[in-house]
Amino acid sequence: MLIKEELNRYNRQMILPELGLKGQEKLKAAKVLVIGAGGLGCPVLQYLTAAGAGKIGMVDDDMVELSNLHRQILYNHTDIGLSKAKTAATKLKLLNPHVDFTAYHERFTADNAIAICQDYELVIDCSDNFTTRYLINDTCVELGKTLIFGSILQFEGQVAVFNHNSGPNYRDLYPAPPSENINCVEGGIIGILPGIIGLYMANEAVKLICSIGETLAGKLMTVNALNNMVLVFKIAQGKQAEIVKAETTVSTSKEIDKTTLDQWLSESPDEIYLIDVREDYEHEEFNIGGVNISLYELTSSLKSIPKNKKVVCYCQTGQRSKMALQLLEGIYEGEVYSLTGKLL
Known part of the structure; x- marks a missing residue:
């Protein structure tokens, strides 16, 4: 039951007919x-606390650093050197005393994953490395927990809802981790992007908890904060993703490594059509040749892509090139390949 103070606190969202008193009680x-x-x-x-989620656990073994502050705005310079999880819990309690917080100042590992997750109905992956992401996913699959996923790098972010009602999970989209990991330390990030993607994730959480609206269950949304392009992919279980509502055509798609590409280029360079699917500023800074067609411009540039050559898409990490492959798979008739691994 909500007390009078909570009724006043959440009044502006409770008057929404989609949410109402029942929705707030679910929160x-x-x-x-x-x-x-x-x-x-x-x-x-911050936003789940403000929205009135009853119990929130947070797992993080890191300490606040100066380089965090341009994007992790829950903290300030007086928090440098303090535990993120414990500091966050203290600050969030001031934001909303009606929420129960549990801070886990420890790394999420195979040894503690099930013990930590089993008491929660919804898990939100805000991690920054592939090892943890796959562990979170596999734990949620084992326990039957719905997982909200988010990732950010440079100007681009991704949001998805996995394992909801036994739907697609993270491994249906990315079956195995890449050979190398790139993060904000190496690739950089615009400080506003975590807020954009984080709020989408919080919004998905509210919708799932309250059973309202259309969620990203079984879908992957990508957001480019530099050019304001948004794409939504539908994820098929056991298959690669394909663009929502895309028409299916016959095509051959594969992932290749740099060794294979070099061999193709040495044997028959005229048969290979390289596409750098990064942004133009990234292409200008460094590239391995070919043309530059941003991931977000691929569908509008189909006429410029020859159908009688092997099209190989590449990017910095292999993630955008994989999405390019998925995009072209549904609308392009020729052979398409994605280059895996990091460029540098």
Whole structure:
């Protein structure tokens, strides 16, 4: 039951017919686990706290650093050197004393994953490395927990809802981790992006808890904050993703490594058509040749892509090139390949 102070606090969202008193009571009864109290974790934690999620757990073994502060705005310079999880819990309690917080100042590992996750109904992945992402996913699959996923790098972010009602999980989209990991330390990030993606994640959480609206269950949304392009992919279980509502055509798609590409280029260079699917500023800074067609401009540039050559898409990490492959797979008739691994 909501007390009078809570009724006043949440009044502006409770008057929404889609949410109402019942929705707010569902939020109060919710148990949400947020793994990672950094760039994505901060906005997720702040807005779920403000929205009135009843119990929130947060897992993070990191300390606040000066380089965090341009994007992790829950913290300030006086928090440098302090535990993120414990500091976040203290600050969030001031934001909303009606929420119950549990801070886990420890790394999320195979040894503690099930013990931490089992008491929560919804898990939100705000981690920053592939090892943790796959562990979170596999734990949620084992326990039957719905997982909200988010990732950010440079100007681009991704949001998805996995394992909802036994739907597609993270491995249906990315079956195995890449050979190398790139993060904000190496690739950089615009400080506003975690807020954009984090708020989408928090919004998905509210919708799932309250059973309202259309969620990203079984879908992957990509957001480019530099050019304001948004794409939504539908994820098929056991298959690669394909663009929502895309028409299916016959095509051959594969992933290749740099060794294979070099061999193709040495044997028959005229048969290969390289496409750098990064942004133009990234292409200008460094590239391995070919033309530059941004991931977000691919569908409008189909006429310029020859159908009688092997099209190989590449990017910095292999993630955008994989999405390019998925995009072209549904609308392009020729052979398409994605280059895996990092360029540098």
